[in-house]
Amino acid sequence: MAEDLVLDTAIRDWVLIPLSVVMVLIGILRYFVSKLMRSFQVPDPKIVKEGQVIVRARNLRGAANFIPPKSFRSRRVYFSNEENGLLFVPKGQAQNAQAQMFSDPNMAMDMMKKNLSMIIPQTLTFAWVNFFFSGFVAAKIPFPLTQRFRSMLQNGIDLSTVDVSYVSSRSWYFLNLFGLRGLFSLILGEENAMDDTQRMMQMGGFGFDPSKSLTAEKDGLDIVQHEWALPKFEHRAEAVLKKLVS
Amino acid sequence: MAGQGDSSSSEKKSKEVMNDVSTFRAENLQNNMKVVYYSRTFLSIIGGAIAGILGLTGFMGFILYFIVMAITSIGLIAKAKFSLHSYFDCWNRIILDGFLGGLMSFVLFWTLAYDIVHIF
Numbered sequence: 001m002a003e004d005l006v007l008d009t010a011i012r013d014w015v016l017i018p019l020s021v022v023m024v025l026i027g028i029l030r031y032f033v034s035k036l037m038r039s040f041q042v043p044d045p046k047i048v049k050e051g052q053v054i055v056r057a058r059n060l061r062g063a064a065n066f067i068p069p070k071s072f073r074s075r076r077v078y079f080s081n082e083e084n085g086l087l088f089v090p091k092g093q094a095q096n097a098q099a100q101m102f103s104d105p106n107m108a109m110d111m112m113k114k115n116l117s118m119i120i121p122q123t124l125t126f127a128w129v130n131f132f133f134s135g136f137v138a139a140k141i142p143f144p145l146t147q148r149f150r151s152m153l154q155n156g157i158d159l160s161t162v163d164v165s166y167v168s169s170r171s172w173y174f175l176n177l178f179g180l181r182g183l184f185s186l187i188l189g190e191e192n193a194m195d196d197t198q199r200m201m202q203m204g205g206f207g208f209d210p211s212k213s214l215t216a217e218k219d220g221l222d223i224v225q226h227e228w229a230l231p232k233f234e235h236r237a238e239a240v241l242k243k244l245v246s
Numbered sequence: 247m248a249g250q251g252d253s254s255s256s257e258k259k260s261k262e263v264m265n266d267v268s269t270f271r272a273e274n275l276q277n278n279m280k281v282v283y284y285s286r287t288f289l290s291i292i293g294g295a296i297a298g299i300l301g302l303t304g305f306m307g308f309i310l311y312f313i314v315m316a317i318t319s320i321g322l323i324a325k326a327k328f329s330l331h332s333y334f335d336c337w338n339r340i341i342l343d344g345f346l347g348g349l350m351s352f353v354l355f356w357t358l359a360y361d362i363v364h365i366f
Contacts, residue, residue, distance in 0.1 A: 012361065016358065016361060016362070020358065055347055064293060079274060087298060139361045140357075140360070141353075141357055142297075142298070142302065142303045142304070142307055142356055142357060143303060143304045143305075143307060143308070144303075145303055172357075175353065175354050176354060178350040178354070179350045179351045179353060179354025179355070180351075180354070181350070181351070182287040182290065182291065182347065182348060182350065183287075183291065183351065184350035185283075185284075185287060186284060186287055186288060186291075206341045
């Protein structure tokens with residue numbers, strides 16, 4: 001089954017290249033539209049404060065070995081003290097923050113807008129491809145695939161004897177969809193490319209951020225074993241200087 | 247492409263102080279990872295176009311992909327002047343990181359170039 005079909009040059013001119021160009025342009029358009037539509041949210045001072053406290057606690061945890069034991073302990077008490085420690089959140093308050101985040105209309109609108117701006121261009125383009133470009137062989141994939149992929153890749157083509165490598169334009173659309181992600185991340189500058197999968201994962205874990213991470217930080221801080229690394233530095237400095245002198 | 251030349255020249259030193267407890271500045275490490283990612287993506291696109299124009303099919307094309315990835319790794323390691331530990335925290339990051347991510351772009355441009363040149 002290795003006969004080489006000869007395909008019309010017009011297919012290349014009017015299907016492959018326009019489809020790729022259209023997808024690139026739609027991606028760029030979507031990026032700029034989402035940039036324009038991003039509503040500016042006035043940051044809530046309480047949330048910002050909590051975020052900064054978390055950053056400080058994390059720094060303390062990371063660099064704990066560079067400060068003397070006593071000052072580390074006093075800092076730790078400052079953070080996790082039962083009465084007025086910064087990281088200690090009473091149970092009732094924790095639930096509250098969560099509920100508030102979900103019923104906040106602004107945030108819900110933002111999430112909806114972001115989701116929609118991802119889904120609508122994809123759906124429209126897919127419908128357009130199906131309507132115009134169905135029923136003929138569009139491209140040949142350079143590597144062989146098994147027969148199981150036939151139904152997936154050759155959707156508009158009704159001949160069952162054609163080699164599985166010859167695919168319809170629907171599969172060309174999907175190939176473009178995945179392959180252009182890399183291109184977008186190069187031309188649109190970091191990360192603002194088609195990271196729809198990342199966005200969806202982010203949406204899920206968004207509401208819990210402040211209250212749970214405070215307790216998480218507090219636990220992490222309690223666990224840290226302090227081991228002061230600085231006394232060793234004198235020996236190291238001595239060794240290095242000796243090597244320099246001798 | 248502007249990214250290739252001057253992004254690899256901005257790899258920064260990650261380690262601040264040479265000590266047993268090796269520390270890394272997170273933002274520099276992230277920047278280095280980004281450089282690795284961009285280099286791999288760019289080279290996988292170019293590699294795909296090369297594979298298509300040369301008319302490679304099947305296995306040969308994937309072998310070319312691995313060769314291009316290996317050349318990327320060697321190039322990045324050479325740029326880091328072979329002292330990998332002052333820029334990255336472990337070997338895996340520079341060798342295995344964007345491996346599969348570049349595969350889709352590679353296949354897309356491979357198919358595109360192959361079809362344009364050979365079938366039509």
